[in-house]
Amino acid sequence: MKINLPDGSSKELQDGSNGLDLAKSIGAGLAKSAVAVSIDGKQRDLLDELPDNSSVSIITIQSDEGLEIMRHTLTAQILAKAIKNLYSDSKLAIGPTIDNGFYYDVSTKTPISVEDLPQIEIEMKRILEKKSNIVKSLHSEKDAKKLFKDKGETLKIEIIDDSDQTDNFQIYTNADEDFIDLCRGPHLPNLSFIGAFKLTKVSGAYWKGDSSNEMLTRIYGTAWRNEKELQEHLKSIEEAEKRDHRKIGKDMDLFHFQDEAPGMVFWHPKGWTIYSTLKSYMSDMQKKADYKEINTPAVIDRKLWEKSGHWDKYRENMFITEIDEEHANEKRVNALKPMNCPGHVQVYNQGIRSYKELPFRLCEFGSCHRYEASGTMHGLMRVRGFTQDDGHIFLTEDQIESETAIFIDLLSKVYADLGFNEFEIKLSTRPEQRVGSDEIWDKAELSLKNAIEKLGLEYRIDEGDGAFYGPKLDFVLTDAIGRKWQCGTLQLDFNLADRLDAQYVAEDGNKYNPVMFHRAILGSFERFIGILIENYSGNLPLWLAPTQVTVCSITDEADDYVNEISEILRSKNIRCNSDLRNEKISYKVREHSVSKVPIIIAAGKKEVSERTVSVRRLGSDDTSMLSLDDFATSVVQESLAPNK
Numbered sequence: 142m143k144i145n146l147p148d149g150s151s152k153e154l155q156d157g158s159n160g161l162d163l164a165k166s167i168g169a170g171l172a173k174s175a176v177a178v179s180i181d182g183k184q185r186d187l188l189d190e191l192p193d194n195s196s197v198s199i200i201t202i203q204s205d206e207g208l209e210i211m212r213h214t215l216t217a218q219i220l221a222k223a224i225k226n227l228y229s230d231s232k233l234a235i236g237p238t239i240d241n242g243f244y245y246d247v248s249t250k251t252p253i254s255v256e257d258l259p260q261i262e263i264e265m266k267r268i269l270e271k272k273s274n275i276v277k278s279l280h281s282e283k284d285a286k287k288l289f290k291d292k293g294e295t296l297k298i299e300i301i302d303d304s305d306q307t308d309n310f311q312i313y314t315n316a317d318e319d320f321i322d323l324c325r326g327p328h329l330p331n332l333s334f335i336g337a338f339k340l341t342k343v344s345g346a347y348w349k350g351d352s353s354n355e356m357l358t359r360i361y362g363t364a365w366r367n368e369k370e371l372q373e374h375l376k377s378i379e380e381a382e383k384r385d386h387r388k389i390g391k392d393m394d395l396f397h398f399q400d401e402a403p404g405m406v407f408w409h410p411k412g413w414t415i416y417s418t419l420k421s422y423m424s425d426m427q428k429k430a431d432y433k434e435i436n437t438p439a440v441i442d443r444k445l446w447e448k449s450g451h452w453d454k455y456r457e458n459m460f461i462t463e464i465d466e467e468h469a470n471e472k473r474v475n476a477l478k479p480m481n482c483p484g485h486v487q488v489y490n491q492g493i494r495s496y497k498e499l500p501f502r503l504c505e506f507g508s509c510h511r512y513e514a515s516g517t518m519h520g521l522m523r524v525r526g527f528t529q530d531d532g533h534i535f536l537t538e539d540q541i542e543s544e545t546a547i548f549i550d551l552l553s554k555v556y557a558d559l560g561f562n563e564f565e566i567k568l569s570t571r572p573e574q575r576v577g578s579d580e581i582w583d584k585a586e587l588s589l590k591n592a593i594e595k596l597g598l599e600y601r602i603d604e605g606d607g608a609f610y611g612p613k614l615d616f617v618l619t620d621a622i623g624r625k626w627q628c629g630t631l632q633l634d635f636n637l638a639d640r641l642d643a644q645y646v647a648e649d650g651n652k653y654n655p656v657m658f659h660r661a662i663l664g665s666f667e668r669f670i671g672i673l674i675e676n677y678s679g680n681l682p683l684w685l686a687p688t689q690v691t692v693c694s695i696t697d698e699a700d701d702y703v704n705e706i707s708e709i710l711r712s713k714n715i716r717c718n719s720d721l722r723n724e725k726i727s728y729k730v731r732e733h734s735v736s737k738v739p740i741i742i743a744a745g746k747k748e749v750s751e752r753t754v755s756v757r758r759l760g761s762d763d764t765s766m767l768s769l770d771d772f773a774t775s776v777v778q779e780s781l782a783p784n785k
Contacts, residue, residue: 142193160187161330164199174201176334177210177327184210186277186327202334202366209238212364214329215265215338216243218275218313220362222320223264228253233322234296234348234357241374242363246346248296253358258340261360265338272333273317277326285310288321296348297323337371338364341378350514380622386674387520393679393687393737396521404518404525406667411687414716415673416666418685420506422782423530423555423663429784430551432504432532437484439508443474449483449640450576452476454609458511481507482659485533486641494645499655500540504532506666521671528666534658535643538588544658545592545614545631552616552629552662558783560676565617565625566598569606576610577636585633586612608659610636620676628669632659679737680759684782686716691738692754693720693729695745702749706742706769713777734759740776 144152144163152166160178164171164187177187177200184206191197200206216236220243224231228249236245247253253261280288282301289297300323301310313328314321329335340362348354365371390396395412398405408416424434440462446452451459460477478484485503494501507529517523536544556564568590571582589612593600600614607613616629634657638644644652663669673681683689690710694703700721710717718738720729726743733741743755743764754772757764767775 142191144191145194145196147196147198154191156193157190159190160185160197160199163191163197167199171199171201174203174207175199176202176207176329179206184327187330188277189327207334208364208366210327211329211334211336211366212238212243213324213327214275214332215335215364216245216362217322217324218315218320218328219265219268219332219335220245220261220340220360221247221322222268222315222318223261224249224253224360225320226264226268227261232294232296235300236322236324239361242341242361244359244361246348246357246359248348248355248357253343253360255343258343258360262338262340268315268318269332269335271317272331273315274331275328276314276316277328278312278314279309280312282307282310285312285323288312289323292321336364336366337368338362339371339375346516377622377624381624381675384622384675384678385520386522386671389674389679389737390520392735395674395687398520402526403515404513404523406521406524406526412670414687415670415681415685418782419663419666419670422558422784424506425782425784426551426555427504427530427532430502430547432502435485435488435503435505437478437481437488437505437507439478439510440475441478441484443476445483445487445641446476449486449637450610451479451483454574454576455479458513460510460512477510478507479509479511481505481509481529481531482533482637482657483641485531486637486643486657489533489535489643490641494535494655496537496645496647499645500534500536500544501655502532502534504530507531509665521667521674524665524667527668530661530663530666532658532660534660535638535645535655536658537645537647537653538656541588541633541656542592542595545589546596548631548658548660549596549598555662556616556618556629559673560682561618561620563619564629565619566593566600567603567606567615567617567627568593568600569603569608569613569615571607571612572605572609574609575607576640581635582612585635589614589631589633608632608634610634611659613659618672620672621678626672628664628672629662630660630664633657634659680739681737683739683776683780686737686739688718688736688738689715689780690717690740690742690776691720691733692717692742692744693726693733695726695743695748697723698746699744699749703744706744706754709769709773710776713773715776715780730757742772 142154142156144154152163154162161175164175175187178185179198179200180195221233221236224247228251230251231247231249234246286298286301311324311326312321313324340360342361344359345356346359348357363374365374393411394409396409397407443452459479462475464473488503509529510526513523513525534544570586611632611634613630613632615627618626618628638654638657643655645655647653692703692706694700703719703721707717707719730741739759741757748754752769753766754769755764755766756772
């Protein structure tokens with residue numbers, strides 16, 4: 142049999158050979174580190190038989206894919222078995238991998254808390270000592286259900302019942318333990334590849350994500366190739382907790398949430414100052430890039446959402462409002478807009494557009510609402526009410542490449558100004574739920590791929606994660622501690638203009654539908670501000686800081702001078718506060734440092750007599766003495782936004 146390798150070469154193997162046989166034929170080192178294979182782009186177990194003339198690559202434990210498989214095996218075979226050993230009444234649900242780790246959901250009468258995790262870890266390590274082989278077998282629906290019925294695993298039976306399969310259910314067995322699990326795989330061939338791990342937390346989760354179902358216990362963990370990698374990750378978690386925007390936001394008095402408006406932000410004066418400053422900066426940047434800023438209604442009749450396709454594809458995430466016939470002259474069903482696209486098309490449609498007007502760029506700081514399950518909301522990072530820095534570009538097909546380049550240039554400048562010099566690009570392709578023909582999707586995906594490749598930029602494919610109306614480029618930031626944040630997006634749409642009757646008159650005198658780009662740079666103000674807070678650990682650049690300078694009196698005799706300094710700075714548009722409290726200067730400095738004020742000025746008798754200021758920068762114990770005039774001049778220049 143012939144096997145095609147990633148480098149373009151091929152190998153001749155005996156019929157019935159598996160991934161391990163292939164690895165051995167290439168080299169002993171590869172065979173030693175091999176944990177799985179990719180067959181024609183799909184991950185399979187290492188010992189699966191290889192089809193003739195297939196394209197195969199070996200997945201090693203050193204690779205990202207290998208690490209993911211190790212985590213998958215750890216949760217499905219080791220954590221699950223340890224829970225069964227310690228909690229005999231437990232029933233297993235699912236155990237997937239997540240970013241940097243894994244979890245397992247179980248139903249148990251015996252409560253499991255964080256305090257129980259060390260004992261579960263001990264049991265996991267005991268199971269691992271044997272370094273057992275993991276064996277896969279395939280079963281019919283009937284046989285699989287019987288196996289789990291005999292073990293009382295009712296949730297596994299539900300999974301089988303919900304499956305579209307009727308045959309070839311994969312069941313994995315620990316060769317040295319009386320344990321089986323239903324799993325999509327692949328798994329490690331044996332447990333000797335398991336590295337270092339730690340269980341991290343316990344939470345609740347509804348079975349199948351449905352609040353009408355049983356509340357299960359979810360046990361989280363993280364796993365790495367070795368102890369060094371594990372400790373580095375745990376340190377990064379500790380650092381992330383210190384940077385949590387919710388804690389810092391409270392310390393800085395920026396915002397709050399409350400039960401009467403779940404997922405909606407109550408912005409405090411200081412938080413709104415950050416928001417407004419960022420908005421002003423973005424408005425200026427977009428104006429310079431030839432965008433026309435607009436504003437569209439928050440509530441729109443369902444008829445438009447039906448025409449756009451959102452009613453069918455996105456309704457479950459929309460807030461619906463209905464006017465009662467008893468209290469109104471008409472009955473209408475409206476929706477709070479979850480996005481701005483249909484409204485922007487309505488603005489474009491006012492008047493006859495010529496090809497000479499394209500590209501036609503619109504932008505809006507649009508207030509949107511989307512229903513998010515209560516368990517998924519997380520501070521500013523995931524909310525129900527948010528503002529998008531939304532934009533739509535109406536263009537011709539031959540303008541796709543140039544507009545892609547122009548947008549990425551703008552996005553790069555904004556990110557650099559905000560402190561992010563690194564970002565990745567993902568090309569997200571057609572999802573299962575979508576509008577438009579495959580032919581249109583083929584054209585859209587190829588157009589976007591060609592555009593990004595022409596710019597010479599690296600990217601990766603994210604299969605199936607496109608918008609329902611078109612493929613997209615997603616831009617992923619890296620923050621100060623190495624975390625990834627997907628923020629900006631450029632979505633290519635060949636569908637919506639046609640659905641909403643948007644047209645332009647071409648050079649030949651005929652009317653055509655424009656192509657649309659849906660684009661955002663920040664994504665949402667709420668989430669991006671949360672990212673900024675965590676990236677800077679609250680120590681925002683001076684131009685963004687809600688309070689830029691606090692002037693503190695050392696003695697009562699300096700009160701008038703402190704007020705004079707503050708008035709001078711405020712007259713120069715510096716966001717400045719006075720602190721005249723009868724407290725020690727060390728106490729004041731400490732308190733304003735917690736509030737993340739970038740510059741703290743102290744003034745006492747000496748400063749009054751010499752008309753100077755004692756300047757301390759956030760994070761530094763050093764002070765500098767400057768004349769009031771020199772400080773005022775320098776701080777004005779320093780406080781300007783990067784685009785000024």
